[in-house]
Amino acid sequence: MTPEALAGRAADGEPLPPMVLAEASCLYRSPARFGEELRVGVRVGEVRSSSFALEYEVEAADGRRVASGRTVQVFVDARSGRPRRLPPELRRRLEELLPAAQPAARPPASSPRSQRTSESASSTRWKLGTT
Numbered sequence: 001m002t003p004e005a006l007a008g009r010a011a012d013g014e015p016l017p018p019m020v021l022a023e024a025s026c027l028y029r030s031p032a033r034f035g036e037e038l039r040v041g042v043r044v045g046e047v048r049s050s051s052f053a054l055e056y057e058v059e060a061a062d063g064r065r066v067a068s069g070r071t072v073q074v075f076v077d078a079r080s081g082r083p084r085r086l087p088p089e090l091r092r093r094l095e096e097l098l099p100a101a102q103p104a105a106r107p108p109a110s111s112p113r114s115q116r117t118s119e120s121a122s123s124t125r126w127k128l129g130t131t
Contacts, residue, residue: 016075017084022051023072029065037061044097050075050083052094 032038038058045055051074058066077084086094 016087016090018078019073019075021071022074023053024069025071026056026067026069028067030060032058032060032066038066043099044094045070045099047086047091047094047098049085052086 038060041057041059043055044052046053051072053070053072056067056069056071058068060066075084075086076082085091
């Protein structure tokens, strides 16, 4: 995400339409302790006409998977509250961040089976940072 997008502006300086958090899920895999160092990865999981999904992974410093999650953000018209198309520049930038081997169908966000199936294939595509 660009600094402009985080500030609610497109690259050309125009205000972005409002967004709503339409969906959020978290699958806890193991406990984390207070003071434990965690690495959090985030990636673009899907881009649609009026929404995009972000996927998250949380790992402990020892490599243990603590949690995974997904959020869906939807752009809406401020007056009607109805979905509206992503601004073209934002859509282009989000699509550039999609993993190379994007699955054709959307996997269920909280399905442990789908998470296990995709774990090994996606583990190298996470951008991890320390919190």
